[in-house]
Amino acid sequence: xxxxxxxxxxxxxxxxxYRVPLFQRTYSWSESNWEQLWDDLIEVYDANPRxxxxxxxxxxxxxxxxxxxxxxxxxxxxxxxxxxxxILLATIRDLxxxxxxxxxxxxxxxxxxLRNKYAQSPVEAFKLRPTDGDRVAFDAVLDSRDPGATRVGxxxxxxxxxxxxxxxxGKPLNLADLKSTVTDYLNLxxxxxDQDDSPHRIFESLNHTGTPLSDAxxxxxxxxxxxxxxxxxxxxxxxxxxxxxxxxxxxxxxxxLTDFFWRxxxxxxxxxxxx
Numbered sequence: 001x002x003x004x005x006x007x008x009x010x011x012x013x014x015x016x017x018y019r020v021p022l023f024q025r026t027y028s029w030s031e032s033n034w035e036q037l038w039d040d041l042i043e044v045y046d047a048n049p050r051x052x053x054x055x056x057x058x059x060x061x062x063x064x065x066x067x068x069x070x071x072x073x074x075x076x077x078x079x080x081x082x083x084x085x086x087i088l089l090a091t092i093r094d095l096x097x098x099x100x101x102x103x104x105x106x107x108x109x110x111x112x113x114l115r116n117k118y119a120q121s122p123v124e125a126f127k128l129r130p131t132d133g134d135r136v137a138f139d140a141v142l143d144s145r146d147p148g149a150t151r152v153g154x155x156x157x158x159x160x161x162x163x164x165x166x167x168x169x170g171k172p173l174n175l176a177d178l179k180s181t182v183t184d185y186l187n188l189x190x191x192x193x194d195q196d197d198s199p200h201r202i203f204e205s206l207n208h209t210g211t212p213l214s215d216a217x218x219x220x221x222x223x224x225x226x227x228x229x230x231x232x233x234x235x236x237x238x239x240x241x242x243x244x245x246x247x248x249x250x251x252x253x254x255x256x257l258t259d260f261f262w263r264x265x266x267x268x269x270x271x272x273x274x275x
Contacts, residue, residue, distance in 0.1 A: 003191045008085060009183035011058065011190060012127055015116045018060065018075040018082060019129045022237045023224035025217050026133040027151050029080050034158050037084060042168055045181045055081060057189040070116050070124040076193065079130075083138065084155060086128050089113050089182060090141050091159040096175045097144075105176050113183065114142050132242055216245075216257035 011018075044053050058078035065072050075082065089109050097106040111117050119125050130138045137152035147153035166172050220241065227233045248256040265272050 003189055005187055006190050007052070007184055008055075008186040008188060009113070011082075011188070012113050012183075015070045015118065015124075017070045017072050017116065017124055017127055017129055019063065019072060020075050020079050020083075020131045020134075021224075022131060022233050022241075023221045024075075024079055024131055025214075025220075026131060027080065027083050027138075027155075029084055029151070029155065031154075031158060033080070034084065034155060037088075038159070038162050041178075041181055041186075044185050045173070045178060046167055046169075050181065050185055052185050052187045054187045057191055058082065059191045059193065061193040069120055073192070075128075077191075078188070081188075082128055083130060083134070083152075085182060085186070086114065087138075087141055087152060087155045088159050089179065090144070091156055091163065092175055092179050092182075094144055095160065095163060096179075099175070102175055105179065109179060132237065133245070214255070214258050216255065216261060219261055 040053055040055075044050055056078065058081070059076040060073035060078075061076055063072035063074055093106045093109040093114070096102040096109070113127070115126060116124050123129070126139065126142050128138070129135070134150075134152055137147035137150040140147040141152060141156050147156055163173055163175075163178070223241070224233050224236070227236055244260075245255070245257055248260055250256075262272065262274055
């Protein structure tokens with residue numbers, strides 16, 4: 001295990017891709033999380049001189065691949081933060097492109113932060129590849145398309161709204177300075193695991209903080225921990241888990257999956273405690 005403190009841009013340099021594993025939940029941050037991140041960013045943006053802000057840890061595990069392809073890492077912890085920051089950068093890019101007064105800023109964000117410009121495969125096009133449930137909406141945001149009524153789409157609209165409101169004093173934001181605040185002044189601890197570490201167990205132990213894991217999250221983690229091959233994980237997720245999860249989720253992010261498991265256990269003739 002290796003740990004280094006880095007600025008956010010250092011995680012995006014070179015041809016690289018972070019992949020959210022199937023045992024993780026879908027994007028779950030809400031307005032309270034976005035608001036806290038935005039307040040922290042604006043405080044850094046308005047400071048003179050600017051100072052770094054510690055955002056937390058990002059835990060990754062290398063995925064072996066051919067050297068000509070993008071360097072790939074399984075994103076064990078930090079999914080919510082990285083997904084949110086990528087959505088924010090895509091929003092800044094779109095507003096810079098629409099404004100027309102920021103020269104090459106939009107292309108700079110695209111080339112250095114969001115895309116692998118010289119990727120050999122379309123699968124490697126973006127530097128972050130979320131889990132299946134978020135991929136369509138997330139790719140739409142990074143492609144400057146409408147992500148629809150999804151949590152990813154709500155995040156995109158939130159950041160566009162607050163950027164247009166300006167800084168704490170209502171003064172219009174300089175988009176180049178805002179981009180620099182995100183990429184150059186947000187500090188993270190990058191922790192890279194060794195191949196013999198268990199990503200499932202580490203994910204479960206790390207996520208006692210932040211947005212709490214539901215019982216359904218823990219069941220999913222346990223199920224996919226028992227499936228040893230990536231092919232069997234993907235088949236199980238596609239054919240069984242994701243259809244079940246989708247039927248029990250609502251647009252506001254609420255899920256009945258934990259309730260379903262609780263009631264399912266009752267069919268065995270027992271009355272388990274809900275907690």
